[in-house]
């Protein structure tokens with residue numbers, strides 16, 4: 001399917017509409033580098049860990065997968081665990097406090113090429129959704145001036161409330177397509193994370209567009225992208 005033929009478009013948020021994947025990436029690095037050093041966990045956390053274990057996945061799934069990669073098994077704890085708690089949820093919330101500090105200090109500007117695509121689809125009346133693992137989706141959309149632009153948002157909070165499996169499972173994308181009333185094979189998914197591309201492929205979507213913001217074209221194609229672009233402006 002060509003992008004122009006999609007009956008609906010489902011966008012990931014961080015790294016697709018806004019440059020906030022880089023904010024998440026820095027916050028994860030700060031948190032894990034300190035935790036690994038304090039607990040003498042080796043080898044040290046690197047960007048490769050981000051792309052392999054964290055990118056695109058729900059917060060606590062990212063913590064768990066990274067620790068398991070070093071043979072570390074930590075108690076799960078609860079989402080209400082405050083930052084600093086030595087649990088999977090506590091480490092995830094430590095990282096989230098850093099994300100909130102960075103977002104407050106730096107603000108969010110959407111990618112101009114992405115805004116052009118959203119505007120063009122809007123003019124043509126193509127239904128759109130945001131499908132993000134992040135529980136900060138509403139705040140990021142608002143800060144980027146995109147609040148209210150998407151009639152359907154399936155984010156980390158919705159997924160938790162509705163018990164939907166996170167990316168790379170296709171469930172959140174499938175729920176968004178269902179809410180838009182468009183069959184998956186008539187809809188396009190736009191994703192920068194390997195886990196998100198894999199989710200789009202597993203969901204049987206008509207087109208999966210990979211956006212290379214660092215994962216690399218080969219990894220995105222191997223995960224199931226039909227096409228890889230460097231910026232959404234290439235689709236406009």
Ligand SMILES: O=P(O)(O)OC[C@H]1O[C@@H](O)[C@H](O)[C@@H](O)[C@@H]1O
Pocket residue numbers: 013014021024025054055056057058059062096099132133134135136137156193
């Ligand atoms: O911790 P949050 O804001 O709920 O986000 C979870 C994940 O959301 C994804 O969109 C990001 O790619 C990840 O880096 C992030 O960890």
